[in-house]
Amino acid sequence: MxxxxxxxxxxxxxxxxxxxxxxxxxxxxxxxxxxxxxxxxxxxxxxxxxxxxxxxxxxxxxxxxxxxxxxxxxxxxxxxxxxxxxxxxxxxxxxxxxxxxxxxxxxxxxxxxxxxxxxxxxxxxxxxxxxxxxxxxxxxxxxxxxxxxxxxxxxxxxxxxxxxxxxxxxxxxxxxxxxxxxxxxxxxxxxxxxxxxxxxxxxxxxxxxxxxxxxxxxxxxxxxxxxxxxxxxxxxxxxxxxxxxxxxxxxxxxxxxxxxxxxxxxxxxxxxxxxxxxxxxxxxxxxxxxxxxxxxxxxxxxxxxxxxxxxxxxxxxxxxxxxxxxxxxxxxxxxxxxxxxxxxxxxxxxxxxxxxxxxxxxxxxxxxxxxxxxxxxxxxxxxxxxxxxxxxxQPAATVFSGATFTETQQGLKAEYFDNPDFTGKRVERLDSQINFNWGGYSPAPFISPETYSIRWSGSITPSYSEQYTFYFTGGSGMRLLVNGKTVIDQWDAPLSVATGTITLKAGVKYPIELQYQHPLGNAQAILEWSSMSQSRSVMDSSVFSPIPVSIIPVYKLRIGAYHENSQFVSVYSFISHILSQDNVAHSGWSGWILPENAEMNRLSWYLGFAKEKYKLYDNLRTEDGVFMGTGYICSDHNGSYGLGSKNGKCIYIDLLEDF
Structure with missing residues (x-):
């Protein structure tokens, strides 16, 4: 009946x-x-x-x-x-x-x-x-x-x-x-x-x-x-x-x-x-x-x-x-x-x-x-x-499709939410690329085509030590974070194509996260990158891993030299190659001359890895992305850190703040 x-x-x-x-x-x-x-x-x-x-x-x-x-x-x-x-x-x-x-x-x-x-x-x-x-x-x-x-x-x-x-x-x-x-x-x-x-x-x-x-x-x-x-x-x-x-x-x-x-x-x-x-x-x-x-x-x-x-x-x-x-x-x-x-x-x-x-x-x-x-x-x-x-x-249903992620996989962990505020997670899966044009369709199973949000995360490994430009095509609200830094932020006023830059080192794994919000309209999401050594292209699965890594420490430093009276003064040149193959410090100086009117006592550089004394630094680069090479710390001036030497005098680096 x-x-x-x-x-x-x-x-x-x-x-x-x-x-x-x-x-x-x-x-x-x-x-x-x-x-x-x-x-x-x-x-x-x-x-x-x-x-x-x-x-x-x-x-x-x-x-x-x-x-x-x-x-x-x-x-x-x-x-x-x-x-x-x-x-x-x-x-x-x-x-x-x-x-x-x-x-x-x-x-x-x-x-x-x-x-x-x-x-x-x-x-x-x-x-x-x-x-x-x-x-x-x-x-x-x-x-x-x-x-x-x-x-x-x-x-x-x-x-x-x-x-x-x-x-x-x-x-x-x-x-x-x-x-x-x-x-x-x-x-x-x-x-x-x-x-x-x-x-x-x-x-x-x-x-x-x-x-x-x-x-x-x-x-x-x-x-x-x-x-x-x-x-x-x-x-x-x-x-x-x-x-x-x-x-x-x-x-x-x-x-x-x-x-x-x-x-x-x-x-x-x-x-x-x-x-x-x-x-x-x-x-x-x-x-x-x-x-x-x-x-x-x-x-x-x-x-x-x-x-x-x-x-x-x-x-x-x-x-x-x-x-x-x-x-x-x-x-x-x-x-x-x-x-x-x-x-x-x-x-x-x-x-x-x-x-x-x-x-x-x-x-x-x-x-x-x-x-x-x-x-x-x-x-x-x-x-x-x-x-x-x-x-x-229906909105109150608890439907979820999960996935398992491993180090050997190529791609990013993708989390699809049925709401625009990263709530109501319906799907986890491995996306080999961020290269989608959904139009008015649903972006994934169990997701309404009306409003949704997506978070991609994992790590990237660049091939070159240089500055990279990232491009996002989508026209929806998004944020891109690389190594903990917000490279692109177009959350409230999205552009059809948004860009941002960051300097990366070859072979190093950096954490990456892209947050995407789709409120209404035809939807697409395309993530590309370029550098001096590679043309603009969609990021390939081979550079991705779905497993996140820790942020690589990057610091803002000042570099200069001390006189005998401990007065910190400016340096008008820098060391392009400080350490030779046998780790013997020498006095090779670059011919690159800084502007006379620059505030040399506040000149900022990027330095990676740990900061202990006598640690070999191999991620020192200029703020505009020029790689400096390797450096060796000396500490012959009141225990301060120094980098290389010239005529027996250390060049000192003072840590100012986290970048």
Whole structure:
């Protein structure tokens, strides 16, 4: 009973709902014009309206939860587009977590579920008929749509295969022409059955094909419709019509399926027991041609509105959804096609290849905030790629994918957060480079494309001892730290390309960290570098390690000479090579002369490694990056440190401060 109740709730939304995103696309009576050109789908039909937009233009949740909705319009070009297909890899049970909640005032519970549907709409049909009083009824408007797909059954952990036919509500006549009393709703749901309902277990590939037999059939029905009487007065009432319909055929290709037989659920292998083709009555379809036929695909998690949330209160609805812990991970949708087909004697489709189109021709746009016209909810996280992979993770869910990092790996540790403030970590992984152009897609599994943050960390090993320039292309807030120094800081006022410099030594491992924040817009992140000896290029994985290292100490020093009276004075030249191969100090002086007006007693240099007496220093360089060579400490003047000698006098270096 609970599952029946679930489908009553679910399919009410799949039919002719008057609310939000589940309203059947209506055809305009005259061409429509947008003040702003819409590039998200072909300029036909009626543009989609997303009713629950946030201030930034995003679509937080639709009427029934987080959703990615694709809508497009196609021209039949003389042959009805009556065939559609898609494939999907059903997520494993461990990748689905759904939690029941109270949805009505009597304490009834409902469990949400992942779903994926393809809709095929029919042009409106205008019929003539008879009113219940026997008078003529003209211009009777019949609307029709249908959909097929997959809906998760949480109690059985399998997927149902509902097929829905939506048209005017109706009553049937028996063979003798007598009106039967049962009234049927506008949306009729059928489930494939072989002596019991057929379902598809999780964790396998499924291909669904749905097509309409071009042969139109008819039957008498009493329908609720809008019409005109003989005087031209518009009315809405019950009228008797000869209702056209076509058989819809569902072909399911899956390795394994189950049947809920009277004795219990049994599992079958399609290779041994092939699935038949399932047929359904699609009311209101009469093989008409349309120059503006709408198609709609929807994916996400389906919820029914709880009684605790006032109807139409989007603020309360969004808060309710933000507190949910449900998720579905690593689902995909691929091999989508639409075309025209006939049906052979075995019931198989014979597809006219010349009529087939794919998403590449549908101009769907990016399934992210950038495609608001197609209504993607904020917790829906599609990833770019040849197959449309996505995850739907509600904000309160604790979903995390970790990784192990070792010294032998090449690349950086990457941490992906589902919020822009480095909270809600969803993914840890090894990124070989920082060279991404995500557009409006999610940057990683389980991450919403709307707002997120990323932290890359580890170490780099340069090849040359010289000054390096780092370049970051992205246009989002970011900071780059190398060896503990903030090399680039574009957090509050990001540039399209930001740069910064730092001097590094060949073969030394330096810690690196890049903090990235994506608030809104098409996203990219590219980290490059250059130096005097290497041209600008994306940093390669070979220079990266995901294991952090300690900051290499770098100090600001003053260098000078002492007279016999211990007066510190300026030095107008420096030692270019102080220590020979045999570590014997000598008096080799450089010819580089410092400016006469320089404040030599505060001249700053960089010095690395430890600072003990008699320690060999091999990381001494000028502030502008010129490498000085090696130096040997002497301490013949009151215990102070000195570097090299000239005429027996030490040149002293005083540590001023950490750099």
């Amino acid at each position: 609970k599952e029946v109740q679930k489908y009553v709730l679910l399919l009410g939304a799949l039919g002719l709902s008057a609310c939000g995103m589940f309203q059947t696309p209506t055809k305009p009576t005259s061409p429509t014009t947008e003040t702003t050109p819409n590039t998200n789908f072909d300029a036909q039909g009626t543009p989609i309206v997303c009713t629950n937009q946030s201030a930034g233009g995003n679509f937080p949740y639709n009427l029934n939860g987080p959703l990615w909705r694709q809508q497009f319009f196609l021209n039949d070009n003389g042959t009805p587009l009556n065939y559609s297909t898609f494939s999907t890899d059903l997520p494993a049970v461990g990748n689905i977590s759904m939690n029941p909640y109270v949805y009505n005032s009597t304490g009834g519970t409902y469990t949400p579920g992942p779903w994926m549907y393809q809709h095929i709409y029919a042009p409106n049909v205008i019929l003539t008929g008879t009113q219940t009083n026997g008078a003529a009824a003209n211009n009777i408007v019949v609307t029709a749509s249908g959909n097929y797909g997959l809906s998760y059954n949480a109690s059985l952990k399998q997927f149902d295969l509902p097929v829905v036919s939506s048209s005017n509500k109706f009553k049937l006549y028996d063979a003798a022409g007598n009106l039967l009393p049962t009234e049927y709703g506008g949306s009729q749901t059928s489930m494939p059955s072989i002596n019991g309902r057929v379902r598809i277990p999780t964790g396998q590939k499924v291909t669904l094909e749905f097509y309409l037999d071009p042969n139109v059939q008819y039957r008498p029905e009493l329908i609720w419709a809008t019409f005109k009487d003989a005087s031209g007065v518009t009315k809405t009432d019950w009228v008797k019509v000869t209702m056209p319909y076509q058989e819809g055929i569902l072909k399911v290709n899956a390795a394994t399926y189950t049947v809920q037989e009277p004795t219990g659920i049994k599992t079958y292998q399609s290779a041994v027991n092939p699935l038949p083709k399932f047929k359904f009555v699609m009311r209101g379809y009469n093989n008409l041609v349309s120059s503006d036929r709408p198609f709609l695909n929807r994916q996400g998690i389906y919820y029914t509105w709880p009684s605790s949330v006032p109807s139409g209160n989007w603020t309360a609805w969004n808060q309710f959804m933000d507190e949910r812990k449900d998720f579905v991970l690593n689902w995909n949708l691929y091999d989508q096609k639409v075309g025209s087909a006939s049906v052979d004697a075995s019931g198989n489709p014979v597809v006219n290849a010349a009529t087939v189109t794919t998403p590449a021709q549908w101009n769907l746009g990016t399934p992210g905030y950038a495609n608001d016209k197609n209504c993607i909810s904020k917790t829906f996280a599609p990833e770019s790629g040849s197959q449309q992979w996505f995850s739907v993770i």
